[in-house]
Amino acid sequence: MQMTSSAIRRDWKTEFEISPGTVFLNHASFGPVTRRGRLAAESLMERWGRLTPGPDVDDETFAMLASSKGRFARLIGASAAQVAFAPNTSYGLNAVLWGLNLRKGERILMPEVEFPALVYAVKNIAQRLDLTIEPLPCPRGYLELDILEKALARRSAVLALSWVQYFNGYRYDLEEIASLCHASSCFVLVDAIQGVGAVPLDVEQARIDALACGAQKWLLGQTGSGFFYIARSPVREVQPLEAGWLGVDWGYRFHDLKDWNKPAFEDGRRWEIGTYPFFSIRFAEAGLAILEECGREAAWEYIQGSLSHLLEDLQGSGYQPALLPDARHRSGILSLKGPRTREMHEHLHLCNVHTSFREGTIRVSPHLYNTEDDIAALVEAMRRFEAGG
Ligand SMILES: Cc1ncc(COP(=O)(O)O)c(C=O)c1O
Numbered sequence: 411m412q413m414t415s416s417a418i419r420r421d422w423k424t425e426f427e428i429s430p431g432t433v434f435l436n437h438a439s440f441g442p443v444t445r446r447g448r449l450a451a452e453s454l455m456e457r458w459g460r461l462t463p464g465p466d467v468d469d470e471t472f473a474m475l476a477s478s479k480g481r482f483a484r485l486i487g488a489s490a491a492q493v494a495f496a497p498n499t500s501y502g503l504n505a506v507l508w509g510l511n512l513r514k515g516e517r518i519l520m521p522e523v524e525f526p527a528l529v530y531a532v533k534n535i536a537q538r539l540d541l542t543i544e545p546l547p548c549p550r551g552y553l554e555l556d557i558l559e560k561a562l563a564r565r566s567a568v569l570a571l572s573w574v575q576y577f578n579g580y581r582y583d584l585e586e587i588a589s590l591c592h593a594s595s596c597f598v599l600v601d602a603i604q605g606v607g608a609v610p611l612d613v614e615q616a617r618i619d620a621l622a623c624g625a626q627k628w629l630l631g632q633t634g635s636g637f638f639y640i641a642r643s644p645v646r647e648v649q650p651l652e653a654g655w656l657g658v659d660w661g662y663r664f665h666d667l668k669d670w671n672k673p674a675f676e677d678g679r680r681w682e683i684g685t686y687p688f689f690s691i692r693f694a695e696a697g698l699a700i701l702e703e704c705g706r707e708a709a710w711e712y713i714q715g716s717l718s719h720l721l722e723d724l725q726g727s728g729y730q731p732a733l734l735p736d737a738r739h740r741s742g743i744l745s746l747k748g749p750r751t752r753e754m755h756e757h758l759h760l761c762n763v764h765t766s767f768r769e770g771t772i773r774v775s776p777h778l779y780n781t782e783d784d785i786a787a788l789v790e791a792m793r794r795f796e797a798g799g
Contacts, residue, residue, distance in 0.1 A: 418704055418708050418778065422700065422778040422779060423781060425445055425446060425779070426444055426445070426779045427443045427444070427445055427448065432762050432764065433762060433763040433764065433784045433788060434779065435763065435784060435788060436765055436766050437608075437628055437742065437775045437777040438766065438773055438775035439627070439775075440627060440633075441625075441628070441630045441631060442779065443632070444693075444697055447630070447692075447693040447696040448693070449696070451689045451692050451696075454692045468663075468664065471688060472662045474692060475691065476490070477695065478691050478694065479637070479678070481695055481699065481702065482495075482625075483639075484702070485606060485629070486602075486606060486611050486612070487613050487615070488639050490678070492640060492642060493639050493678045494637060494679065494681035495636070495637055496624075497635065497690075498633070499601055499623055500527045500531060501638075502621075502622025503527060503528060503638075504531045505622075505650065505681055506599055506620045506638060506640065507570070508651040509649050509651055510647075510648055511647070512535065512539055512567055513539070515540065516567040516568075517541065517543075517565065517567055518536060518541055518569075519546055519558070519562075519568065519596070520545060520569070520570045520571060521545070521548050521552070522545040522547055522548050523551060523575065524572060525576045525601065525604075527601055527603075528570050528571070532570055541567075550733075551733055552575055552578070552580040552739075555586065562590060562594040562596060567596065567597060567646070568597045569591050569598050570600075570601075571587070571600065571601070572601040573602045573605040573606075573621070574604035574608075574609070575604070576604050576768065577773065578733040578769075579604075579740065579743030579773075581735075581738075581740060584598075584600065584616035584618050585616045587618075588619075595645050596645070597644060598619045598620075599619065600621040600622075602623040603623045603624050603628075604627070604741065604742075604743065605741060605742075606623045607627065607628025607701060608628045608709070608710060608713050608741060609742065610706040610707055613639060613641070619640070619648075620640045620641065620644065621638065622637075623636055624636035625698075629697050629698060629701070630696075630697025631690070631694030631698075632693045633690065634689075634690030635690040635694040640678075650680055652683055653680075654682075654684045655684065656679075656683060656686075657679065658672035658673060658674050658675065659675055660672060700778070709778055712778060713776055714737075714740070716776040716784075717742070717774075717776065719782065720774060720776075720789070723789040724792075727748070727789075727792060727796065728748040728796055729746045729748035729751075729796075731744055731746060732747040732770075732771045733745065742775050742777065743775045744773075744774050744775075746772045747772075748796075751771060751772060752770075753795075754772060754792065755767040755772050757791065757795045758772070758788070758791055758795075761787075761794075763788050
């Protein structure tokens with residue numbers, strides 16, 4: 411049964427290819443295959459694969475890129491010019507960090523609990539450029555504003571953090587964070603993959619300087635595509651460190667390529683340095699279309715409804731949220747903890763209920779696809795385990 415919510419107008423389950431009987435509550439790990447995505451990628455493959463006589467496919471292909479990019483940009487309230495494709499989140503984070511032209515001794519702030527995509531990107535650049543990393547204490551499992559404020563009292567070049575914590579679902583108020591950081595001219599770089607596609611975000615309002623996001627989770631895409639965004643007037647200039655033949659303007663005509671003096675694109679395309687993962691982008695675009703049709707607010711309301719349901723159904727259970735912040739700090743992730751959590755997670759898998767095990771908790775992450783029955787199946791499987799069955 412679809413969740414009782416006025417938010418969404420139709421049953422989205424039919425859009426997904428998950429086998430009947432499988433309860434998939436693991437969007438924070440990866441997005442399941444969408445029918446539309448498969449068809450879109452297959453039709454592109456068909457078009458390219460047949461190699462029959464016909465018009466050059468370049469026009470079509472680059473039009474597809476423009477339309478996909480428009481969708482990525484709309485999702486976060488940006489313009490397409492501010493967005494570049496990237497194969498994953500890590501690429502975008504690295505591109506921005508290296509594009510900042512950081513100098514020896516400059517400081518990067520980062521919460522001490524962070525997903526390794528940021529940790530290793532920051533560690534690497536810090537070692538290579540002799541920068542200082544300041545890990546910010548997170549005694550409650552997330553960065554508190556007074557700790558950030560204290561850290562900002564010393565000049566800091568960048569704050570790098572995830573919008574939503576991968577293991578406890580804590581969601582930062584980016585507007586608050588950016589306003590504190592900007593008062594000290596500190597650049598705000600956000601790993602947004604655990605938030606965008608579940609929670610609506612408007613980058614103009616949040617005023618962060620840059621974000622990166624893979625399409626393989628909440629955006630309902632698959633691996634190999636994603637994007638990053640850079641604000642029109644970031645607190646510090648960002649320029650691509652790398653260049654390549656597709657970052658310059660050939661007018662999408664690739665017949666005469668001996669020109670060494672083509673101008674670089676002025677918009678996000680200057681970051682796109684080589685041949686695109688077309689199939690993956692095409693697949694992701696189909697997922698973005700689903701999100702657009704549903705509406706960002708409606709999708710978020712629906713996800714919250716699923717998690718509220720779960721919380722209600724768990725009353726009296728030995729498994730409770732590891733963290734349950736105020737509504738404005740919640741996300742599509744709810745992590746549960748109880749006795750023998752790892753064994754419970756394994757039991758759920760055996761019951762064909764898919765969640766993930768992160769930092770000692772069972773991470774539940776529903777999306778548009780999930781129904782009341784899915785939540786009921788999860789709770790029932792948990793109860794069986796608790797009852798020793
Ligand atoms: C917060 C966060 N950042 C990044 C990633 C993944 O990074 P990438 O898209 O570079 O593989 C994940 C999960 O896989 C994540 O939870």
